[in-house]
Amino acid sequence: MLFEEYVYNIKRIFESYFKYIFEMEKEGNLDLWGNTLLYPNILLITNCSGFYVAELIGAVRKYDGLKVKIHKEKSIYRYLSQFDDSEPVSNDSKLDSCVYLDSDRTYIKGLGLARNADFKVVKERFPSIELYNSILNWTGEKGKGSVISFGPNFESCLIENCVLVNRLDNLYRCKNILAAYIFKSSSPKQKLIDFFSQVLSGKEVKGIHTIQWQLEEQLVIAGQLQNIYLFPSLHETTIGEFLKLHPETIKKAFKTEHFEYEPYLKWLEHDGTCEDTAINPDLLIKRSDGYYDIYDLKTAALAKENITKGGRKRRRFIDYVEEGVAQLVNYEEYFTYLKNAVHAKEKYGIEIKNPKLVLVVGSWENSSPEEVVQARRRYTGVEIIDYDTFCHLFIGAKISSS
Template sequence: MKPTEFVKVNSQFWGDHLRGVSEHLPTSHARELPGPLLYPRLMVLTETPDWNILELVGVSREYRSLEVRRQKAASIDQYFGGGESAAAGPVVVLPNESAFKDATITSERGRSVLGTRFPGAQSLIGNELVGTGDAGTGKLLKFAPGNYTSFDRVLLVHEANSSVRIHWTFLAIAIHRSEPAEKYRDYLQSLVNTAPHLDPLGTLSVPRGEVEQVLKGDAFASTYLMHGIQDTTVGEFLNQHEDVLLSAFDATRLIHEPFLEWRDGAAHADEIAINPDFILERADGSHIIGDLRLPLLETANVTKGKKRRRSFTAPVPDGLAQLAHYEEYFQTPENRAFAKAKYGIEVSEPRKLLVIGSQENVDPTEFEQAAQSTTSFEIVDYDSILRLHLAAKS
């Protein structure tokens, strides 16, 4: 199937399917549904030399026509975050047609990290597929030629040297490029036909009550990032999403853009202070330093009337380097004492969190190299944070 055919089939199919669901279920079966339906906002279509990949991204309270983004990846392993070379086998081998729904795929070490660092994720785990995986590479999946694979609300947790990349897939489908368009269309229809009537493919139903109220908050006004934060500063984003970040990471306090001057007496290349996007303080007294690799407006420039949008040529490597720099600050007692005096926080060995856009891919080679060269870190996309937030409120 040519890439242009892949775009055409998906655009027509998902537009018809999701529109039909939104016009029928919420009205005709409102009392039977466990709660409101959430819909995707973006359709990402990825072309590799051998595979076509569909992923539905974003979380919206109402159906809107899906926007389409086309991109290329070097391989299907690069897209799904697995290394090309490995000494041990992957967690899951996909020999023919495979389907995963409401599940978690990770290695044993990834499962351990998930349990200790993200307690709110327990209700998301569902069916567990846990294996040894490739030691040090975090490889989860091995695709075989000619197969179809669907990941319907699946949590993928990649681990390397205690660092993790967490990605919750609303829906992802991989199809070998040798498959014809008509066969792919039939496959999509079979997935829709086999899904429960009150749990249609490509949607997420959340329980009524507190979670339903959460959906009415500012953070869910427009959760597809490129629309929701076009004119938002870092400070405004944190104000709107404070409850999301607190609940997703089991934290009790969020310090917005702390300005921490160096107090250790060492030379720091004319830098007078560090200014991370946020620091989370958790109930157990530990802390998380966070960096937002999102297209926000810089707070300082906006207050001066100069709107400059953040731009990242290499979001992941640059973000991890920035986090390592922030970590360095807290390695001396003078700096830690200053942070305590100014913000009332006693930071020691903080976790490092990089928040990226939901449609961003993380190159597995960059991830593995960074995991070997620095202390542990966490990369989580925004959709996954929203999903952790909803899980914590359930």
């Protein structure tokens, strides 16, 4: 089956299904057993060189369609392990995974899969792991690679409400999966149709979170966010799209009642050297005094061991971060010109005064708080926040107000 055909059919199936389920809920025709439903709002479809994956992402109370994102990944094992594309093998080169899939229509639900994991360490960074009651922790050979492997007879599977605890040496990453449908790329269209006819025809609702208490909702959203920014090679735009579709993450983490996402502001006045026609900052966040601060979103920079470089006295950011800082300064300059400031106020109601400049980049893996402080000594008014800290600010804000 061609990838384009897979995308078309998956999109059509899910849009029809979730629209039907949401209508059923509104009409009171679903037995919720005291639960609240949270619907996905992003459909990430990935070509993994021999495998096609459709993963449902997001958690909102009202279904309002799916934003389809297309991604290309060189290996199904890098997709699942979040680190690299090596097959799951032990020290003696034998296949070493928690689950081995070698058939058609396999269904894995409500399970955590890990290998030699220290869950005290895992929970500190990934609080959403508390949502999973059953975790299979493989404690045999040390091994490496994905906790799921595939045999030559594999055709299709559904992984639903599962967490994969991935490890590389002393680093951990958790992949929280609401629902991921994996197919061999050589599978014919009819097999896909038959698979979904079987999976979605039962009485149990599929591809939707069910929660019982308020903090659980925050943990679900936080887990989905961590899944997004720890996704190998995923674009900044997809991270931004998730935050836009889950505005409570920004409002709670940064303590604001209002923000503007990607406002488009024309350069009406400058010093004559500007070649751009407009600025398009990721976020303008309203402060308690009514003025706005400027935020820019990069990625977690997973391929970088550290977002700083040099010894203490010469500590500085790597180029990737420097570019983000330079962009923030450029945005700040825009508002120093009267015509630009008036334009921003008229179009969006935005006013800027002594703005805080904030760059969201990196993670706990590559962002040492001490080194970041040292690297930003030559900047004034610029803050660096990594994605794990951002995620914990969101969860912590909700805890303190519950």
